[in-house]
Amino acid sequence: QVQLQESGPGLVKPSQTLSLTCAVSGVSISSGGHFWNWIRQHPGKGLEWIGHIHYSGSIYYNPSLKSRVSISVDTSENQFSLKLRSVTAGDTALYYCARGISTDWFDSWGQGTLVTVSS
Amino acid sequence: AIQLTQSPSSLSASVGDRVTIPCRASQGISSALAWYQQKPGKAPKLLIYDASRLESGVPSRFSGSGSGTDFTLTVSSLQAEDFATYYCQQFNIYPLTFGQGTRLKIK
Numbered sequence: 001q002v003q004l005q006e007s008g009p010g011l012v013k014p015s016q017t018l019s020l021t022c023a024v025s026g027v028s029i030s031s032g033g034h035f036w037n038w039i040r041q042h043p044g045k046g047l048e049w050i051g052h053i054h055y056s057g058s059i060y061y062n063p064s065l066k067s068r069v070s071i072s073v074d075t076s077e078n079q080f081s082l083k084l085r086s087v088t089a090g091d092t093a094l095y096y097c098a099r100g101i102s103t104d105w106f107d108s109w110g111q112g113t114l115v116t117v118s119s
Numbered sequence: 120a121i122q123l124t125q126s127p128s129s130l131s132a133s134v135g136d137r138v139t140i141p142c143r144a145s146q147g148i149s150s151a152l153a154w155y156q157q158k159p160g161k162a163p164k165l166l167i168y169d170a171s172r173l174e175s176g177v178p179s180r181f182s183g184s185g186s187g188t189d190f191t192l193t194v195s196s197l198q199a200e201d202f203a204t205y206y207c208q209q210f211n212i213y214p215l216t217f218g219q220g221t222r223l224k225i226k
Contacts, residue, residue: 047163047206047217062214063120096162104210105153107174109162 002026004097004110012091012117018084022097022110029078030055035100036080038071040093041112048093052100053080060103087117121145123207123218131226132197140192140221142207147187151211154183154192157220158203166205167192197223 008020022036029036035058038050051061053071061069065084073080084091094114098106122145132138142152150170155163165174167183170190180195194201202225207218 046219047208049215049217060213064214098162101168103213103215104151105165105168105208106155106163107165107168109164112162 002099002108004099004108006095006097006110006113008113008115010114010116012087012115013119014088014117015086018082018087018091018115018117020082020095020097020113020115021079022081023077023079024099025078027099028075029073029080030075033102035103036071036073037098037100037106038082039096039098039106041096042093050082050084052103089117091115092117120214121148121209121212121216123209123216125205125207125218125221127221128219129222129224131224133226134197134199136197138194138197138223140194140205140223142185142190142192142218144188144190144209148209148211150186151209152183152185152190153208153210154181155206155208156201156203157206163206 003025005023012018035052035054037052040048051071053059053073068085070083094112096112097110099108124143152170154167157163166177171183182193184191204220204222206220
């Protein structure tokens with residue numbers, strides 16, 4: 001059974017870079033046609049897809065964040081990562097990693113990690 | 120980007136009720152729609168994909184229908200554990216987008 005676990009700092013200062021990692025267990029990140037996703041949820045709000053990556057290196061970002069975001073994969077560690085540059089208070093959110101069935105829907109999610117942007 | 124509109128943002132119902140939750144896309148998305156259930160403090164859980172296919176392990180009281188721009192999630196007989204927020208998500212065109220959610224509350 002696939003499990004995903006987010007990790008990273010819970011507090012980031014404005015203008016700095018938010019960095020999170022998602023550790024995947026129960027399945028190889030380089031098996032199958034899965035895409036590995038980052039999704040965020042602002043406090044009390046809905047869900048926003050950030051982007052996804054395939055182990056082969058295929059990546060797509062949400063255009064609303066594309067200029068500040070990068071997603072990478074480490075097959076040796078079976079994990080993938082998110083970097084969001086030049087953060088503001090508006091980036092304060094609960095960040096989830098999720099497995100995608102191809103580029104489509106999300107069948108497994110991490111528990112989420114809250115990142116607060118504040119000085 | 121394709122906008123998904125979920126209206127109403129909240130609705131009240133009782134245990135045993137049949138409930139329908141709508142989702143409307145700003146343009147046609149064929150059947151490229153999924154539904155998720157989210158409870159407070161928890162990650163979303165996949166219920167339905169391809170508009171009408173039930174995810175393995177999800178109770179059969181949940182069903183999805185629709186294609187093009189109009190979709191519906193139906194719960195045939197509400198159970199206590201079904202009171203949660205429900206989100207639709209389209210995967211027809213990048214960027215992947217979600218509706219703003221419908222909160223199902225106990226009447």
